[in-house]
Amino acid sequence: MDLQTKQITLLKLIQEIQGYAIFLLDENGNVETWNAGAQKIKGYLADEIIGKNISIFYTQVDLAKNLPQTLLAEAAKNGTAYNESWRVRKDGSTFWGAVTIMAMYNEEGKVYGFAKITRDLTEKMLSELTIKQHAENLEIKNKEIEQFVYIASHDLQEPLHTISNFAYFLKTEYAHKLDDTAQMYLEFMLQATGRMKGLITNLLDYSRIGAEKTLSEVDCNLLIAGVVANLDSTIKENGATIRYQNLPVIEAYEIELAQLFQNLLSNAIKFRDKNFAPIVEITASKEGNDWRFNVIDNGIGINPKFAEKVFLIFQRLHGRNDYEGNGIGLAHCKKIVELHGGKISVKANPVSGCTFTFTIPLNPDKPR
Template structure:
């Protein structure tokens, strides 16, 4: 009899322990469901916000660009028809107006480009890197000829990536290498691609003016400029766009540089 009672006691303890474990598991499951629901709501909110941001960017860019086109157009017309009658100071004022509106137009276009990358869903497909480089060379032909730039590519012919974004990414980096060249030396740009276990590793190396390593993270932020606009044109958005494109491809981007000797930009993209 005592053996049966002992067995019942053990079973009751086991049952109680199991019941407590089930209650704890149910509580944990309920909490997990709440967390998932909150994350789903947050994702839905962010998706809606991104869509609204994209629409806002398109509308705003159009509304802002239109009056700038008018200002630029009439300023250029004024110079053409009345420039001879203006004083040197008046012509200088007119130059500042035209250049200022052109910089603002480019800034708005770059912001819109950044918004498009931010909102886009990356669709990977097989692309020919040699054709991408060929297109970039054609797009940058004038700048390359003016600076006597040499662009070389070494790596695989085909990989999987988004063709539009890959073109923009590499073109931004190559254009930067041409822009920030040394006055005493023609740009020499080498693009090397190597295969890793899960990623492709790109290296875009130049022999330009270089960047101090303390700016290695800052340069990938929006509106970050290390040089005055009078010396180097640009809006400070190009590398931020590069960073977002790389992140869209589940990779990362970084740089190493020696001032006066050149810079190498590295980035990875998922295979």
């Protein structure tokens, strides 16, 4: 097949392409050829458009900015020009066009025309706009919820504080006038208000997670050393051993990550096997695009059917008489891990205890 035959074959193929508008322009931007894709996207038949200037495809806004001539001048100077904006069809409707204009030069290096390729990206652009709008709406809703939680919690604190104070005054100042039953009732009231205060504080802490996201390089060895120091009295009281070494330096939200490890270590110590001193081991490894952390304990373990329930806010698997707490610590952990773009899970160990596993992406998303 000689060169001329190949060129004719190529031109025929271009004429039949329907996904792209591909056509030639003269040096002034007037249409010289027209393919099936151009007809499909723009709506003109060949004999209706050949000889017309490309300005016919542009909106009044773009014409006021002299965009057609600007793109031709850019292509003539640089070889190509690219632009995305609204384009006008024959029937007056618009579509979002991705346009590439390539200059054609003669042997003397002078521009004698242009090749223009247009693709209709309306559906893609609208999908992206919908996703963006949904994300913006979700962010607004989240802020409204956080504000509601803060206001509601603040308003609850005042009457709760009043009830707690007066119950305490009754218990202390009128102790000699109250029988044992009345004293017991007041003790129940004080315990209940104390738990309620704790719930409100925990709820506020939960709503604030990720409020000020600042990514930084975090040495997990130093971070956990600080967490262990914070838990020193709890660790000594329970005779616990915390093991970790050779942990990575990762990109993370340092304050939230410290809270995550503190909650997991506190949880491991609290749900200890009464027959053994708590031992908790922290390991990390790189898997694909994530850091995978394991927090392994020798505690009471977990029933597999509750492996997901434990991460729900205010969910408790044990009575208050057995283990203290409001059932929010692991919900904090889940929210912090998801803030980084990772996942968290728990499973029972073969012999005793359980393993909490969570991932942190190598490159967490920057806050928007």
